[in-house]
Amino acid sequence: MRVFLTGATGFIGSHVIPELLAGGHRVLGLTRSDAGARQLEAAGVEVHRGDLDRPETLASGAAAADAVIHCAFDHNFATFFENTRKDERNITAMGEALEGTGKPILITSGVGIGTPVNGGPATEDVLNPHHANPRIATELAGAALIARRIDVRTIRLPQVHDTTKAGLITPLVAEARRAGAVAYLEEGRTRWAAAHISDVAKLYVLALEKGEPGARYHASVEDGVSARAIAEAIGAGAGLPVRSIGREEVELYFGWMAPFAGLDMIASNAWTRARLGWMPSGPDLLTDLAAMDYSATAPA
Structure with missing residues (x-):
């Protein structure tokens, strides 16, 4: 097939290409720059020239492909809500x-959208249209297309990692440097699902x-890695102290990431594995965090 790939020069897309x-x-890869x-x-x-702020340029790429x-x-989390609306468009x-x-379009969301109302691991069969995460706009856009008999398939991502990046954990390192310590909330029992980038690329x-x-x-491999274990791995790698904090200190240590500090973002992948025969084999999150070059994230 001739596949139109958006985000082709990004972290995820650049690994999907060789697969x-x-x-x-x-x-057919989307880019807006000469360097891209x-x-x-x-x-x-x-190369297909286009820009996320011009939906018609993405539409023309889609029209020129088989999938x-x-x-x-x-x-840009400073404009996160508007960015979800841009994704919807x-x-x-x-x-x-x-x-x-009859041609398929695979869209990208987050595993948190599949979290049941009463808690527990996110599952593939759950879609809560009233989910508090603004990224729900992505899946609602997909659902509207499905209602029109368009072949939409959704890939939900956890914390996707290698030794250079690790989802929300990468900006968490920057916030920890700013605050002078890596923090976890209370006993650090909240957990985040994770997967190595190589396994995620294969799943697409x-x-x-x-x-x-x-x-x-x-696309989750590990159902959930504890906040405390993540913080201790960052602390060891970045040479920062690690401490437990109360809710009144969350904004100080997490900055703009404060809303994520207490989220239990765990996810099951049992249905996905059974349906697609997906067999992840990449390193786990803590292994990559131990091998990460933290000097690359240090301020100049």
Whole structure:
């Protein structure tokens, strides 16, 4: 297939590219810059010029392909709510370009959206339309397309990691440096699901090749790693003290990430594994955090 890939030069997309090429697919990669175009060309990818602020440029890329994998998202958390609306517009535009064709579009969300109302691990069969996370806009956009018989498949991501990045944990390191210590709330029992980037990239391709219209897939390998274990790994690697804090200190130590400090973001992947035959094999989160080069995250 000729696959239109958004976010092709990003952390996730750049790892999806070799998996697609190894599977015999051709890739049409979205970029807005000359540097991005050079990166894609060097990777053996055809370039499609476009921008997340111009949905019509994503729609034209979708129309020119046999399938879409949408990894792009504006991660400026200062405008997070608006960025989720931007994602909604882009998903709608690409989906409409595929309407009536039977061609699939894979969209990207977070495992937290699958958390049951009464708590417990997120599961693939749960979609709470009233979820407090603004990223719910992504999945509601997908649901609206599904209602129009468009083949939408959703990949829900946990904390995706290697030894250079680790989801929300990467900005957490920066906040810890600012505060002078790595903190965890109270006893540090909250947990975050995680997966190595290599396993996540493989799942996108499996969902493309073997997935079902309307299905949601969890890219979580570890159901949940405790906040305390994460903090201790960061502290050891970055040479920072580690401490337990009360709720009144959360903003001091977590900054803009304060709303995430007490979230238990755990997820099951049993259904995804059974449906797609996904067999993750990458390193676990704590192994990567122990091997991470923290000097790269140090202030200049």
